Amino acid sequence: MDRAYLVPNPIAPCEAIYVDYEKCVGCNLCTKQCRTQTIMPNPEIGKPPIVIYPDECWFCGCCIEACKHDALKMRYPINQRLFFKRKTTGEVFRIDGPDAPPQSYFKPTVTCEKPIIKK
Amino acid sequence: MSNHINYGSIPPKWPFPVKYDEENRIETDVLVIGAGIAGSMAGLMAARRGVKVAVVDKAPIDISGSGGAGLDHYGGCISNPDCGFTPEEYMELLKNAKVKFRPPDHRAYIQMKGAWDNLLELEKLGLKFRDEEDEFVGAPFRDDKTKIMYAYDYKNKDTIKLRGGADIKAFMRAGLTKEKNATLYERVMITNLLTEDGRPGTRIVGATGINEETGEFYIFSAKCAILCTAGLSLQATSTWTFNSEMFANGYRADPRVTGEGFAMAWKAGAEFLPEEQFGQSINTGPFGWPWYGVGNPDNTWHGVNIVDDNGKEMPYRNSYGDELSTVLDRFMPSEGKSNVGVLHPVPFIDAKKIESGEYVLPLWADLSAFSDDERRSLWGLMVGNEGRTRTAIYDYFNKAGFNPDTDMLQCPVMTPYNFQNDFKDWYQGEAHICKAWKADTLKGVITDWNQMTSIEGLFAAGSESDQGGAAAGSSGGYSGNRAAEYAIKTPRGKISEEQVAAEKKRVYAPVKRMDDPKANVSWKELWMGLNRVMQQDCGEFRSPELCEHGIKWLDSIKKHEMQMTYARNPHELSRVLECESRVTTGEIYLNLCKANFRAAEQNIGKDKIMLNKFIDGELITTYKEAEWWLKPPCSSSYLENYTNCRALEKEEKQNG
Numbered sequence: 001m002d003r004a005y006l007v008p009n010p011i012a013p014c015e016a017i018y019v020d021y022e023k024c025v026g027c028n029l030c031t032k033q034c035r036t037q038t039i040m041p042n043p044e045i046g047k048p049p050i051v052i053y054p055d056e057c058w059f060c061g062c063c064i065e066a067c068k069h070d071a072l073k074m075r076y077p078i079n080q081r082l083f084f085k086r087k088t089t090g091e092v093f094r095i096d097g098p099d100a101p102p103q104s105y106f107k108p109t110v111t112c113e114k115p116i117i118k119k
Numbered sequence: 120m121s122n123h124i125n126y127g128s129i130p131p132k133w134p135f136p137v138k139y140d141e142e143n144r145i146e147t148d149v150l151v152i153g154a155g156i157a158g159s160m161a162g163l164m165a166a167r168r169g170v171k172v173a174v175v176d177k178a179p180i181d182i183s184g185s186g187g188a189g190l191d192h193y194g195g196c197i198s199n200p201d202c203g204f205t206p207e208e209y210m211e212l213l214k215n216a217k218v219k220f221r222p223p224d225h226r227a228y229i230q231m232k233g234a235w236d237n238l239l240e241l242e243k244l245g246l247k248f249r250d251e252e253d254e255f256v257g258a259p260f261r262d263d264k265t266k267i268m269y270a271y272d273y274k275n276k277d278t279i280k281l282r283g284g285a286d287i288k289a290f291m292r293a294g295l296t297k298e299k300n301a302t303l304y305e306r307v308m309i310t311n312l313l314t315e316d317g318r319p320g321t322r323i324v325g326a327t328g329i330n331e332e333t334g335e336f337y338i339f340s341a342k343c344a345i346l347c348t349a350g351l352s353l354q355a356t357s358t359w360t361f362n363s364e365m366f367a368n369g370y371r372a373d374p375r376v377t378g379e380g381f382a383m384a385w386k387a388g389a390e391f392l393p394e395e396q397f398g399q400s401i402n403t404g405p406f407g408w409p410w411y412g413v414g415n416p417d418n419t420w421h422g423v424n425i426v427d428d429n430g431k432e433m434p435y436r437n438s439y440g441d442e443l444s445t446v447l448d449r450f451m452p453s454e455g456k457s458n459v460g461v462l463h464p465v466p467f468i469d470a471k472k473i474e475s476g477e478y479v480l481p482l483w484a485d486l487s488a489f490s491d492d493e494r495r496s497l498w499g500l501m502v503g504n505e506g507r508t509r510t511a512i513y514d515y516f517n518k519a520g521f522n523p524d525t526d527m528l529q530c531p532v533m534t535p536y537n538f539q540n541d542f543k544d545w546y547q548g549e550a551h552i553c554k555a556w557k558a559d560t561l562k563g564v565i566t567d568w569n570q571m572t573s574i575e576g577l578f579a580a581g582s583e584s585d586q587g588g589a590a591a592g593s594s595g596g597y598s599g600n601r602a603a604e605y606a607i608k609t610p611r612g613k614i615s616e617e618q619v620a621a622e623k624k625r626v627y628a629p630v631k632r633m634d635d636p637k638a639n640v641s642w643k644e645l646w647m648g649l650n651r652v653m654q655q656d657c658g659e660f661r662s663p664e665l666c667e668h669g670i671k672w673l674d675s676i677k678k679h680e681m682q683m684t685y686a687r688n689p690h691e692l693s694r695v696l697e698c699e700s701r702v703t704t705g706e707i708y709l710n711l712c713k714a715n716f717r718a719a720e721q722n723i724g725k726d727k728i729m730l731n732k733f734i735d736g737e738l739i740t741t742y743k744e745a746e747w748w749l750k751p752p753c754s755s756s757y758l759e760n761y762t763n764c765r766a767l768e769k770e771e772k773q774n775g
Contacts, residue, residue: 064514065509085529102520108503109500112248115286
């Protein structure tokens with residue numbers, strides 16, 4: 001292993017938004033839902049968007065909600081992934097930690113039908 | 120490296136056509152600057168009065184503004200028919216309240232009085248906020264007749280839970296696109312107001328702006344403008360947070376709220392109300408605790424059990440110190456005592472018991488004491504709809520295995536006494552390493568009963584204090600109506616081409632100097648530099664000399680480093696311009712602070728309201744009588760003033 005690069009430091013502590021290149025179809029809907037221009041369209045049409053300003057992300061999740069292909073994930077910084085404790089057993093887990101239990105709560109949010117926004 | 124970009128390669132081209140300097144001239148009657156909840160409602164109401172409206176926002180309007188990521192409740196909805204007090208009674212209570220969490224003035228009244236009608240308007244736009252699917256039948260927070268669900272105080276019913284509130288802005292945008300008189304301009308940032316002869320203090324005739332994607336220039340000619348950029352006052356915490364690390368999810372308010380509204384109004388010569396609260400902020404730190412993800416029992420997580428690491432429960436108390444035994448008690452007002460201007464009941468966390476080891480940290484937020492309805496309402500309805508929690512907390516935590524039926528969430532760990540701290544928001548954690556500077560402005564520009572500022576044709580709207588979205592919408596709708604009425608009777612003013620040219624020169628300077636080796640200041644350096652001025656010279660300790668020092672320091676930065684700040688694309692350009700607005704915002708605060716000292720020294724105006732404006736390099740202070748909004752030529756009754764101002768609107772509605 002002898003690979004090393006002369007590259008600048010990462011611009012933000014965490015990458016903020018992860019784009020799954022396998023799932024992304026390059027529709028850019030997510031980029032149309034970003035208030036800070038954190039995620040921008042790829043200049044090459046049809047290619048996945050570029051997370052260009054992760055240091056400006058508000059972590060509002062609007063881009064994730066806009067994705068119809070489940071291709072986006074938020075990457076929260078370590079200091080926000082806190083613990084939770086299972087009352088019945090006393091077990092302690094961490095959000096997104098190595099020992100996280102499987103999802104057991106599946107109820108959707110209490111909401112109403114969203115209007116269709118055409119752009 | 121994941122999908123972080125590789126800086127070693129040639130950077131990709133900007134994904135939009137770049138059109139710096141290209142002019143778009145738009146003629147409208149009412150110009151709405153900023154289309155959050157207030158601006159969107161202002162645009163809707165103005166358009167319905169038959170005038171041409173341009174609604175402008177830096178971001179996409181379906182998600183823009185502090186409420187753009189969602190809103191879980193309509194607070195201060197005093198005008199709803201089942202509320203325990205009328206807006207008029209509420210004003211009296213607020214005036215005599217122990218904690219003045221919002222100034223008891225005409226603006227507060229306007230916000231409360233219109234909140235219910237505003238919510239009904241949203242319902243017509245498709246926000247089905249009631250429990251229409253009967254999921255919560257019989258729950259103590261639900262009115263089974265109206266299907267309305269209330270929050271925090273189940274007896275006085277002044278706060279309404281918003282089912283579907285996560286998409287509140289999408290409903291508003293959809294509504295706006297149906298109005299033939301309204302045109303939306305998204306990704307356009309207004310940079311300056313245009314005044315009649317290009318001089319401060321004269322009538323508003325339009326504004327200029329730039330597009331954040333293409334960089335092109337906009338010149339709006341308008342009969343009047345409504346500032347909805349957290350402009351009337353500000354709920355937005357980030358506006359005045361001069362913090363070196365500026366974004367990330369430690370912030371509650373929209374990071375795009377950067378003070379243009381205030382800066383524009385100041386430069387146009389508008390009068391500002393006094394400001395007294397400056398200093399460190401605990402709740403706005405970068406990479407702080409996840410909002411509403413650590414149990415915040417005096418807000419969204421109201422009523423939740425807080426237990427120590429061994430399961431010992433913290434006793435709930437109201438702000439009169441009475442212990443509350445049942446969960447329902449936490450949602451009921453204190454009997455025989457005022458419930459206005461007092462804080463919600465919260466768990467009392469005895470610092471001494473932490474120190475002695477009786478309570479073991481960390482603390483945990485335990486939803487299990489709740490009934491199924493209450494738990495589902497908190498987690499699924501409130502956390503599921505509140506801005507920045509549907510994805511960040513609800514989806515993320517659920518997918519990570521958190522189950523509200525069985526699990527408890529960890530609370531921040533900190534110095535024991537900070538948990539007590541007079542019911543302060545301990546769940547947001549202690550002040551962060553980077554000192555966040557903040558002014559708790561509840562005031563901003565002065566507005567009259569028509570919500571017009573001291574500048575003719577410049578209206579303002581927005582929320583005041585912690586009433587958030589409800590107040591914003593109500594205030595916006597009211598200003599939209601008043602602005603439309605003004606536009607109908609007012610001839611168009613002439614734009615000063617000199618002012619346009621000067622603004623164009625200022626706006627594009629950072630891109631023009633991109634290749635100049637002397638232009639070596641990034642927007643981030645400018646940002647951090649100006650933060651230090653405010654942190655140092657306008658912090659907890661202030662003096663007349665420090666005010667002058669700060670003003671001089673900002674002025675020096677303005678003349679030197681600000682003239683060396685570069686922008687390599689329209690995004691960076693908008694950031695540089697935001698920094699320039701923040702420099703002005705800093706100047707506003709330092710000048711308001713200076714005026715406070717000057718007044719104290721001369722011992723004047725104690726029983727009056729001080730107003731400050733800045734014209735031709737001079738700070739001008741005047742005074743207005745206390746409660747002037749209830750004194751001649753105004754009527755002495757809130758209701759009468761309000762009704763008079765809406766007379767024309769009512770008449771038009773009656774005539775269809």
